[in-house]
Amino acid sequence: MSIVVTRSGDPPRVPLERIAKLVATLAPGLIRERTGEGLDVKDRRFKPYSRGYMLAKTAAGRNAGVNLTVTNGLLGSVAAVSVVVTEQGFTIVIAPGAGTSAAVQFVDGKAKRTGERSPTHSVLGAIHHYGRGRMPARPWLALSPKDMESLMRQLLDAGIAIPLRGRN
């Protein structure tokens, strides 16, 4: 997803480049926290996990919530992967990283490393976001309305009032 700002009117008090860096600093955490709380990009509960997966996950001592997390490799990798600033504004692309995590399987009440690596976090993120096969879509990679409100509030904390647009 990307965050776009198009400048209008007088130049902002704080240079655009610094505002862009601040947005790039704050936004990934909002996506991580909301997803970790089990809420999708519309601030609604994610579709539940299958009963089998839920039982295996909790038996292995993991959080019962639908939070797309086992190793936290996916959510932990979310970052501003590109920040482009021009005289007209800036565009920030936020995405999971292109790295991988150790693949984990729930066996006999334990989360065991299989010795393999997961798909890249960007691929894994897309699978969760759009769903695959019997796995339902759990759209998570965007700023939800509440994330966007929080981001604007935090910019105001820094004395910055600027219109932001989120784009999936």
Place this chain on the structure above:
Amino acid sequence: MAASDRSGPVADAAVADLEAIRVQLDREIRRALLRLDTAPGEDTLVRAQGRVASQVASQIDAALKARGLKAVEGVLRDRAIESALAALGGVDLPVSVVTEIDAIVKSQTADIAAVFGDASSTIRQAIALGTTTSASLSDLVEGVAGSIGTSVTRAQAAVDASVMAAGRTAVIRAATEVADGLVDLVYLYSGPEDSRNRPFCRRHVGKALTESGIAQANNGQGLPVDAFAGGYNCRHVWSPMTLAEARRRGIEILE
């Protein structure tokens, strides 16, 4: 600030690098082990070859240091730098971050040296045992390959930990720099909350720490909390947030 796509594969590339190191080590060590077999085709280790066995073990030790430790060190630093770049959207790394990454690499290198040291002594013992019993050369070669594989897997864990540590460090330093004089930030201890959490993580997850709070925190593992959070292979990351927003959300702040 320019556009960047330098966030490319981090752990993936490290995995490929380490696999290449493993293959090269395996090949070199197999070649060394063949020196123990003076009767080709019989697949038995020649006993009473104490001197040759000792030379072979030394040769393997040297290979582990030169091809293993040194090569993994290089991978570790390169991938840690990439991780920090990825965490910052590919912008130039401040010198202070590079210096901190070097410190992380140094601390992890000590762990990797221990890993290869363990492998070396395991292999030395296997050779000693093989040349004093009726073990076959193929069994020895197989066992040694297993030791190398285990070492590289352990080295991979060290690389993973360094990559995560470099990313955490870069996030905090970059956030501090951008917020300086503009707004007060805190760092939310973000990640899973489950029975796998270490006591440190259980106490901190969902709470926010100021930079001085992070500096004072002690994970009990002798590892800096800003870089390693709850310790080696910790799953938690820092999510910067304004102090005012943390207060509005009722998040406990540890100063």
